[in-house]
Amino acid sequence: MSLPAYWFTPPDRPGLRARLLTPWALWRARRAGADQVGWRAPVPVISVDMLAAGSVGNLPAVLAVIGQVQRLGFAPVILARGAAGPVRIDPRRHCAEEVGGAALLAADFAPTWVAPDWAEGARAALAEGSADCFVMMGGLRDPALIKDLSIGVVDAVRGFGNGRCRPAGPLAEPLEAGLARVHLMLKVGSHAAQARFAALWGARISSPVMAGELQPLETGMDWAGARVLAFAGGEDPALFFAMLRGLGAEPVRFEALATKEAYGPGLLARLEREASLRRAQLVTTEEDAVRLPLAFRRKVISLPMRLQVPDLAPLDAALTQAGLRQDK
Known part of the structure; x- marks a missing residue:
């Protein structure tokens, strides 16, 4: 699920929706954690x-x-x-x-x-x-x-x-x-x-x-020309999808999932069926891969990224x- 487009308009041209939401947003930000007192640990x-x-x-x-x-x-x-x-x-x-x-x-x-x-x-x-x-x-x-x-x-x-x-x-x-x-x-x-x-x-x-x-972590996988059906959750999976393109993969489709979307049997069956019909390899991120059922995880390649x-x-x-x- 992509982030709202109006969040990323130029700062001097925020748009009507952002202006209307701003007073409520500032009130929420100031209230969060206002009454808590911190504890200092004995280590940094x-x-x-x-x-x-x-x-x-x-x-x-x-x-x-x-x-x-x-x-x-x-x-x-x-x-x-x-x-x-x-x-x-x-x-x-x-x-x-x-x-x-x-x-x-x-x-x-x-x-x-x-x-x-x-x-x-x-x-x-x-x-x-x-x-x-x-x-x-x-x-x-x-x-x-x-x-x-x-x-x-x-x-x-x-x-x-x-x-x-x-x-x-x-x-x-x-x-x-x-x-x-x-x-x-x-x-x-x-x-x-x-x-x-x-x-x-x-x-x-x-x-x-x-x-x-x-940068993608070197795993020995040759992505050049690989037909992939890539899926990912998180706030904005665009970087992951762009990285696959940069490696030379040939995406048949990218699917951005809602941040908290569960990988239920219906969704997984649909992804597997589409990948099979289009002769593509299922690919996702490391963080999404660990959310998959173990049996299904074996059918998916994850692309690790490191800073x-x-x-x-x-x-x-x-x-x-x-x-x-x-x-x-």
Whole structure:
């Protein structure tokens, strides 16, 4: 399900619908979490969160941060928010419906806990064992757990859209408030997209900026000329579909699914039948693949994507300032 087009009109021409929704959107943003008091963990806490809805998602940025923290010699624990728990995710026992697809994938890279409350998850992880730091998959605006480092992620293609809060625009809160929370900005996109983003929004960002680009992970699969029927959920699967085209695949059709749409028997049977009739291979994202029933997952190829960040110096400096020093 694509994001509303009016979210991404130019900031100086928001359109009637965005203008009408703006007062309600601002009231919602100011009310969220207003009465909560945060808990400070005994180890550094890092939040990695999207400032605005976009195609890139949060998981690739979280994995990039986790990878660098581990390369520096630390043992991070990932925190995710969900209805389950607090529980440490076991990929062999838990499913995406219980803990969320992104958190389930993250558990392959570092110990991952899910809980309804960020502080509750952190306390449970500390009670189980030691952790050098926590990396939150989101939670930038949630005051329940005090952060030592907040990394704001932005899709350089979509930027901050019309600069308004949901549902009038793609932002979770007024842009100035979101930027004030951020210690490091990570913009994700091609060189051309990042140049456009810098021209439009760069003057409003005062924190250090780091650039990265999503790239397909090499798996040995030759996509050139491959007939595919690609499907994906999430807020906007356009980037995934564009990446398949860039690899040389020949799509017979792309199907964008609603963000929370369940992969029920009817939908799966329809996808399989169409792929068979059109002699195409079913393809989806890693996060969507883990939501599929195991028997059906074997019929689908997933395309993993990873965030490539050429210059990690801004992240290293931010981690040091947050208390993750290499001379620990």
